[in-house]
C-alpha cells in the first residue's frame with residue numbers, strides 16, 4: 001500500500017449545490033498531513049466554484065475524524081497545520097455543515113467546531129481527549145468549545161477527556177441537531193439542503209461571545225485549584241485552564257495564539273511522549289503470535305474454583321461482563337462465604353445508589369454456588385483461584401481433568417507457582433493456561449496471560465478474547481517465578497529494603513516514590529496489602545536462601561514489624577501508624593527505632609540519600625529486571641513490561657512505563673549507574689545482558705517494540 005495522498009484520503013463530489021467532502025483515511029480518519037492537505041484543497045475548491053452553495057463534511061467508515069494523527073507527534077511538522085485548515089473551514093463564505101456519526105474527537109471535533117453547523121447521529125461521540133495524551137486541544141478547541149458550551153462545561157470536558165454521546169452533546173450546545181439513523185451522508189445532505197432552503201447564514205463560532213465572562217473566570221479559578229490538587233505532577237491540565245482563561249479575556253485571534261504556544265509546550269514535554277507511548281503500547285500488547293495464528297475457542301459459561309478474595313473478584317468481573325458463573329468451594333460453609341463475598345460487592349453498589357436491588361438480583365441470578373466438581377461437566381472456561389499451594393492446585397486440576405468436557409479451557413490464577421507443573425497434573429496440558437488477575441479483580445485492569453510450554457495457540461487466543469470481554473488489559477507473560485510484574489516487583493522492593501538499611505527511612509523512600517508519580521510508595525503498599533502476606537512467603541523461602549545468592553543480603557526490618565503483629569492498615573499499625581482506622585498512615589518513631597537497631601546489628605553506618613538518589617536506584621532496579629524479563633522472553637517486548645506496570649502497579653502513566661522511562665533517562669547513563677552501584681553490592685546489581693547489548697549497539701528499548 002502506498003503512502004496516502006490528499007486525493008485518496010479526501011474526496012469531493014458535488015450533489016446538487018452541495019460539495020460533499022469525505023475524509024476516508026482508515027482506520028479512524030486521523031488528520032495526517034495528506035488529510036490536512038486534502039481538506040485545505042477541498043475548501044479552496046468549494047470557495048472557488050460558483051456552482052457550490054454549501055459544503056458537507058463527512059467521515060467514511062465508523063468515525064467522523066478521531067483527531068490528529070498521533071503518529072506524527074514528535075516528528076517535524078508538515079504544512080498545512082490543523083489550525084490553518086480549521087481557519088479555512090470557518091472562513092468559507094458558504095455554509096459548511098459537519099455530520100457526525102461516530103468518533104469526533106480532538107482535532108476531529110475541532111474541525112467540526114470550525115464548521116458553521118453540526119448535525120449528530122445517535123452513534124456519534126464527541127470529545128476533546130487530548131489531556132490523556134499530555135496535550136491540549138491545539139486547533140481552536142480551547143477557544144471555540146467555550147463559546148458554544150460555556151467556559152466551565154468546556155473546561156470540564158477537556159480536563160476529563162470524556163466522550164459525550166450525541167444526546168449529551170446536543171444538550172451541551174456542541175451540536176445543532178440530532179437525527180435518528182445511521183446514514184450520515186443522507187442525513188447530512190438533507191440537513192444541508194434544509195439550511196440552504198432556509199438561506200441559513202454562515203455562522204462562525206469565533207464570533208460568538210462567551211457567556212457571563214466574570215462568572216466564567218471565577219469558575220476557572222475554582223477549577224484551577226481543584227485541578228492542581230487532583231492532577232499532581234501532570235503538565236497539560238493547568239495549561240488547558242490557561243487557554244480557556246485566554247478565550248474569556250482575549251480577542252479570538254490572540255486566544256488562538258496563546259493556545260498554540262501552550263500546545264507546543266505540551267508537545268515538547270516528556271509527559272506527552274510517555275502518554276502517547278502508553279496509548280500505542282496498550283493497543284500493541286494484544287498483538288501476540290498466538291492470537292495472530294489461531295482463532296479463540298467459543299465460550300459462553302465460566303466456572304471459578306475458590307470463593308476467597310480473588311475467586312470472588314473474578315466472579316464479579318465475569319458476572320459484570322454478562323456470563324453465567326458457577327463457583328466451586330470446598331464445603332457448604334465455604335461456598336456460603338464465597339457467595340457472600342460476591343454479593344457484598346453488589347450490595348455496596350446498591351448502598352451507594354449505583355445499582356438497583358432489581359439489577360443486583362438479576363446479576364446474582366446468573367451466579368450458582370456448588371461444592372461438586374461434577375457440576376462443571378458442560379462449562380467452557382474454568383479459572384482456579386484456590387490456596388497458593390502446588391499440591392492443592394494439582395489436586396484441583398486432576399478433578400477438572402476428570403469432569404470437564406474436552407476443549408474446555410482450564411486456567412489458574414496462581415501468582416508464583418509453576419504452571420507447567422500444574423498443567424502436567426492433567427492429561428490435557430494443551431488446554432491449561434495462567435490467568436493472573438490482580439486484586440481487587442473486579443477493578444484492576446491488568447491481566448497477565450501466562451503461557452506455559454504445552455498450551456495450544458487457540459487457548460492463548462481465547463484468553464485474550466476473555467480479557468476483551470472482561471474489559472481487562474492483557475499482557476502475555478512466560479512462566480517464571482512471579483511472571484512479569486511480581487518478578488520485577490520483588491527486585492525493586494529489595495532495592496528499597498537495601499536503601500532503608502543503608503540509611504533512608506521508609507518514609508523518605510515512600511515520599512521519593514510518590515514524588516516520581518506513583519500513588520503510593522512500597523512501604524505504604526505493604527501496609528495496604530497486609531504485611532503478613534509477604535511474611536509468610538519470606539518464611540517459606542528462608543530455607544532456600546544460600547550464601548552467594550543475590551538474595552543473600554536479607555533485610556529483616558519487615559520481619560521485626562510482623563513479629564509484633566503489626567500487619568499494616570488492618571491492624572492499625574505496620575510501617576506506619578493508623579490511628580482509629582485512618583487510611584493515611586503517620587510515621588512511627590518505634591519503626592525508626594527498629595530500623596536503627598537492625599542497622600546497628602549489621603554494623604551499617606547510615607548514609608543520607610536524596611530523593612533523586614533513591615529514585616535512581618529504585619528505577620534502575622526496576623528497568624534492569626525489566627530488561628532481564630525481555631531478554632529471557634518472559635515478556636515479548638519492552639512495551640509489555642510498560643503496560644504491566646501502568647495497568648497493575650500504579651506506575652505513573654505519563655512516564656510511559658519503566659522501559660520508556662529508561663529510554664528517556666538514557667540507557668548509557670542507566671548502565672553507568674548500575675555499574676557504580678555494583679561496586680558496593682556486586683551480587684545484587686548485575687547489569688542485564690540486554691541492557692549491555694543495547695548500549696553497545698547504540699539502541700534503546702523502544703527499538704525492540706517494533707521488531708515483532
Ligand code: 3HC
Nearest residue numbers: 027030066067068069070103105106107129137138139283
Ligand atoms: N492517530 C493515529 N492512529 C490512531 C488514532 C489517532 N488519533 N486513533 C486511533 N488510532 C489507531 C490505533 O492506534 C489503532 O491502530 P492499530 O489498529 O494499528 O492498532 C486503530 O487506530 C484503531 O484504534 P482503536 O484500537 O483504539 O479502535 P477503537 O475502535 O477501540 O477506538 C477511538 C477508536 C475511540 C477513536 C480510539 O482509537 C481513540 O480514542 N483514539 C484517540 C483519539 C484521540 O485521542 N484524539 C485526539 C488526538 S490529539 C489531537 O487531536 C490534537 C489536536 O488537538 C491538535
Ligand code: NAI
Nearest residue numbers: 306307308309310311329330334385386387388414415439
Ligand atoms: P483466599 O485464601 O482468599 O481464597 C482461597 C479460597 O480457595 C478459599 O475460599 C478456600 O476455601 C478455597 N479453596 C481452597 N481449596 C479449595 C479446593 N480444593 N476447592 C475449592 N476451593 C478451595 O486466597 P486468594 O487471595 O483469593 O488467592 C487465591 C489464588 O489467587 C492464589 O493462588 C493466589 O496466589 C492468587 N492471587 C492472589 C492475589 C491476591 O492479591 N490475594 C493476587 C493475584 C493472585
